[in-house]
Amino acid sequence: MTTAPATTQAYRVTPARVLRSEAHKLRTLRSTWITLGSAAALVLSVGIIMGATYTSDGGDSDVDTVILVLFGSTLGTLCTVVLGILVTAGEYSTGMIRASLAAVPTRLPVLWAKAAVFTVTVFTVMAGAALITFATAQLFLDDTDQATSLTEPAVLGAVLGNAAGTTFLSLIALGLGALIRSVPGAIGAFIGGVMVLPEVLTMLPYDAVETAVRYFPTQAAGVLGSSTPLPDAAPVGGALLALVLWCAATLGSAALLLRRRDA
Template sequence: MTTATSHAYRVTPARILRSETHKLRTLRSTWITLGSAAALVLSVGIVMGATYTSDGGDSDVDTVILVLYGSTLGTLCTVVLGILVTAGEYSTGMIRASLTAVPRRLPVLWAKAAVFTVTVFGVMAAAALITFAAAQLLLHDTDQAASLTEPAVLGAVLGNATGTTLLSLIALGLGALIRSVPGAIGAFIGGVMVLPEVLTMLPYDAVETAVRYFPTQAAGVLGSATPLPDAAPVGGALLALVLWSAATLGAAALLLRRRDA
């Protein structure tokens, strides 16, 4: 009886994942932010498709970038959600219960990251695909008409969702590092969005090259069906985003082991 009881309450990776999935899905903020992100992508895409004219001067804009321009706004929503997933638990005190249930601590962070990544990518990939299809119904007789079967188009549409997901995963790591929702949002805006723009003002080729691999610049490369001028290659941009995410989560993991909840 004792063995059966202890087995029933054993902490396993599957049960931690189930717990984090339940927490993410039952939070009202999850559906508000994800719904807002998807709605922004779709609404902006439809507006871009409905208002586009072949003689309007935007014919040189990549089709996927044009149609999924709203993903920039959608990313802000998923970034906030990523911060809420980690820093939000510290603000409510829920993190103490989570770490009491899982004393080893790190599996909680890995489970949060895994559940969040799968959820955000699924929603944003669906939003990008639906938006692209809807916008192309309006662009079928223009020079921006395209199909998912054309070379690099499907990859760019899914790359757009991948970029959004990895940027949001960086935000999740910042939330775990800083443990404050306003502080993590400020750090993301200042360090991820504003800092690269400031660095581009410096007259050094090395700095210009390095900035190409910063998170927001790398994410932009993934969402383009045609090579962007003065940008990193797709493979390098994806690797850079993965490394930025891994570094942020790694730093959060290190401090999680050393600091009290």
């Protein structure tokens, strides 16, 4: 029985090596640190402002505490969405994707590795930012009707759910980047299809459309970041399932075209 030469074994493509390669690329890109740093800074700064300026008689007492404190995650999500698009479409614009696919001829492991590394990175950073922001804002809210703690029912889940919602939306953006292969095009598709389209559809006087819009990505992500049930919103389980399906559909379409189109 013959065995492969040691040199062949040393350079054999494995899932672990593809993951390590994508992690190295994400870590060494300047855009990664700029976008993630900006996202975390926006979440923290807006959270501190909301906590420092809040008054019990200001009319916001009925707002969910987690939503109030982590309001800056809306802006932070825009940063991570751009990063998701740069991770995939950015490689097409620079031509680096050709080297990646030449090293991994089966192609699909490259996409799965990008998605996995990106998901872990974004969730870790945004979860850390959300936890720090919540704790810091509560220092200002201690004597108000918005005072609470992570040990209260559903609060910790909502804080982590906020980070999860951001991660899901950013993963959809990554899929759009791989699908469209253009940074401006993918950004436009995300803004138009994910952010603007649901708002337009809510203007239609049809109950079925209103119900369907609840399961669109941005609406479903908002449900995960609330510690109390939102009116006229999808249940948490349904929202989570919807986000998983949106990500699967986007990445699945990108994977299909990756197999069929040239780089």
